[in-house]
Amino acid sequence: MKKKLTVIPGDGIGPEVINAAVKVLDVIGDKYNHEFTYHYAKLGGIAIDEEGTPLPQETIDLCKASDGVLLGAVGGPKWDKLPGHMRPEKGLLGIRKALELYANLRPVTAQRSLLDASTLKREVIEGVDLMIVRELTGGLYFGQPQERRQGPDGEVVVDTLYYKKSEIERIIIKAFELARIRNKRVTSVDKANVLESSRLWREVAEEVAKEYPDVQLEHMLVDNAAMQLIRNPKQFDVIVTENMFGDILSDEASMLTGSLGMLPSASIGSDGPGLFEPIHGSAPDIAGKGIANPLATILSVAMMLRYSFFLSEEADAIETAVSNVLEAGYRTGDIAEKGEQILNTEKMTDKVIEN
Amino acid sequence: MKKKLTVIPGDGIGPEVINAAVKVLDVIGDKYNHEFTYHYAKLGGIAIDEEGTPLPQETIDLCKASDGVLLGAVGGPKWDKLPGHMRPEKGLLGIRKALELYANLRPVTAQRSLLDASTLKREVIEGVDLMIVRELTGGLYFGQPQERRQGPDGEVVVDTLYYKKSEIERIIIKAFELARIRNKRVTSVDKANVLESSRLWREVAEEVAKEYPDVQLEHMLVDNAAMQLIRNPKQFDVIVTENMFGDILSDEASMLTGSLGMLPSASIGSDGPGLFEPIHGSAPDIAGKGIANPLATILSVAMMLRYSFFLSEEADAIETAVSNVLEAGYRTGDIAEKGEQILNTEKMTDKVIEN
């Protein structure tokens, strides 16, 4: 197989973890006889510094012409004081929209060897294996109007939660498709007792469910979901929800396993390339030191292989290698308990490759 | 002191826990020489059944004419299939709006004797003492338009996140006032990297902070807050946030202590009566059995005494009694570990009164 990839190292530890991921991908290419070629592009803070915009047109064009996009991380305190439209996040939101990456998949699995790193009790998280499917190009993030106004009682402000029915449909279908290849359960999360958008969401979920008689659908209010994720996370298989709820719940869920540095994500559209990135941020405090945990980015490569290129054997190989390395007791600083052996980014990557 | 209270038992276990709370309040009245008089009113499911509306005008009038409102719980599966405007929740949202109860205070404290009931590790929650201050009468809950439309690409739906600057100001001031009598730290939670309303929120927080040089202000993004509540809840003192974020985060936080049945809440306005209720729901599965945990409602009475009537000695007396009863090993079914002594609602209430 030949695949053209756009690689966006981004800011902070982004370049370091991306390097690690590309190394692993090259080894997969050699071993399984695929040819991966890479084009590097800029996004976020570095793009602001060098091109004067968080999302250069060239980056969009490169991404669109490729089969997949690998992203490190964007942002950092350096750019935090810039006005809204010049912030690194705009680059991220912009590329999601430009590529119509409407589905953000975030698997949360408890790595057996890291169970004790969680603030939750071992028996609560042992065996957790859920996937959050977050709508990524609609809702409050992109709805118009989004503005301040002068009213008779002074200043007011408005954001708009906007969805087309078709946008709700496609993300719910995606969730059901995923549930079918997992444990056949979908929890649709909304706030139907308050929001009109949630009531439509719930109706669409019911409609779509009819096409998937083999998958069980359950509705849950978002406030209850925030509780249930802590109370009993094992009850979940696939959770599907709108953009803002998904942002909050997926970050909450990422804490279950106690290691943000371990979790990958995939953002995909109907056709065209997907975007794969670790869910952790750019960690400016440790950037450049060569000690960042590359595993989330490496696991994001596995998601690309599995969900975009349908290379499940290759994806399995990476995921198994990561588990083995952890089982063998190797750790980066962020996931090490007292007394454990700490590797830097490069050594950790080599261990994964060995395995 | 003479106080006129409106008592709204509501649905499910509501009447049982309200009975318990009124008993405790009567004892406080006798002991400290206050006169509490009660007027009973209907809200939610029972109001739908008996008056044909979730929020009868009479209930609003009674509440407005009183010094405080005690609420049990509203809702249940019986009314879940009714159209939006006829659901029990509308009664709750309606009374909040009618009384302009813009500040919802939810303290989360780890009861020492219940630490093991949590799914979080003991060392993470031991000593947690935070207060969520949720804006309660604005944002997505009440913004207009909230509707479906037919567009050129089919059906679309809109909800509106709307705030007046003055609404943001008053809730943030409330948070700073509370921080002043607590640990002098305010965490303002928003999504300023995406929402215009959050950017205004952040500006207002900065402005208000200038008037409270003795209180420390920190901003946190809502996704990060959802993580930090699990990672290290002890870092928080007062958390202030908008309505929907507050709904999600306060329910998440309620899980920290492992006992939803223990947590009280207060909803207050600028003047006029406040509304005090347990944060748990109507628990239809155990309604009528006399086994519900009355402690959250009893603790809500303590909040009323403290925040509306400024009777802190009386409030302390109730809170200490509840702690003592728990320390002595008494439990209701919902908070009992194996082997512990289980009391029903009435017996538990008597134990609190004894203490």
Ligand SMILES: CC(C)[C@H](C(=O)O)[C@@H](O)C(=O)O
């Ligand atoms: C950086 C921010 C705009 C972004 C989001 O809210 O979508 C991030 O939190 C994420 O979840 O990828």
Ligand SMILES: CC(C)[C@H](C(=O)O)[C@@H](O)C(=O)O
């Ligand atoms: C019943 C519902 C409308 C309500 C809310 O979302 O405000 C409840 O969840 C709460 O938190 O009091």
